[in-house]
Amino acid sequence: MDWKSFMEGSKNLSTFALAIRAVILYIALIIATRLMGHRQVGILSGHNYLVAAGIVSLAAIRMLNPESSLTSGIVIVFVYAFVNIFLSYLDIKWPRAIDRKPTILMKDGIMLRQNMLDCHVTLDNLLGQLRLKGAHNLSEINSIVLEPYGKISVIKKPEALPLTRKQMNLPSKMAALPAILIYDGKIDEENLNSMGLDHKWLMAKLREKGISSPQNIFLAMLESDGTVYISI
Incomplete structure (x- = not known):
């Protein structure tokens, strides 16, 4: 393989070489995304969005055009990533200077x-959200x-809020996340062990459902209210 043509691009690249270039560029995108952290995936401020759009556009061009340079593509991906990290740092230090501030669309029911006009939010957009x-x-x-980052927060009036256990003078209930007990026939x-349970307890729960072996189960989960969900 001609490595110079492979890295710098050539119209004579084989399909196999194009596929390898695409894999390398995809791995570079994954690494860059990991470097940018959860903010890039879950909280898109203005500069985060521009970086994401730019990286996606760049990757698409490099993947489709055999004459484009893979080397320059990888360099630009990581330059974008580090610029985004730097801007996110500045956003934490001086949020008003880098990013937009929240905008109130309704206050006291009005x-x-x-x-709404300043933010270009239509009534249909708002009602959908x-x-x-x-x-x-x-x-x-x-x-x-x-x-x-483009999402809305809603604060309801006190009379429209659901009753809580505290308001009803009920004892507090420990919150817990659902946990997988069995997946694809294998016990987790x-x-x-982390929940202080054992095989004897698990098998008893399975027998209550008429199941004799964990191998017959696709998914079994212990839900937050203590219910054991089973799907065969």
């Missing part, structure tokens, strides 16, 4: 039309805030 938040009636909402020993 829609702020000018703020509210439905995703489980807030279907505007009369139940006290405040709506458009966050810098680590999860079982």
Whole structure:
């Protein structure tokens, strides 16, 4: 293989060479994304979005065009990543100077039309976001805030909030995450031991469902309320 043509690009590259270039570039994208951290994936501020769009566009060009330079593509990917890390650091130190601030779209139950116009948020957009938040009636909402990363936060009026166990004078309930007990016929020993459970307890739960062996189970989970969910 001609390594210079492979790295710098050539119209005579074979399909196999193009595939290897795509794999290398994809691995570089994964490494760059890991370097940028969770913020890039979960919280997209303005500069995060531009970096993500730029990297995706760059990767697409390098993957499709055999004459493009793989070396320069990898360099640009990591330059983008480090610029993004630097801007995210500045965003933490001086958030008002780097990123946008939250915008109030509703206050005390009153829609702020000018703020909606300034943020280019249409009523249909807003109502759609509210439905995703489980807030279907505007009369139940006290405040709506458009966050810098494009999502909305909703604060309902006190009379529209659901009752809590504390308000009902009920004893507190320990919160716990669901845990996998069996996956694809194999018992997750680590999860079982971490919860202080053993095989005897697990087999008893399986017999209650009419199941004799863990090998017959695709997924078994212990849910937060103590229920054992089983899917064969």
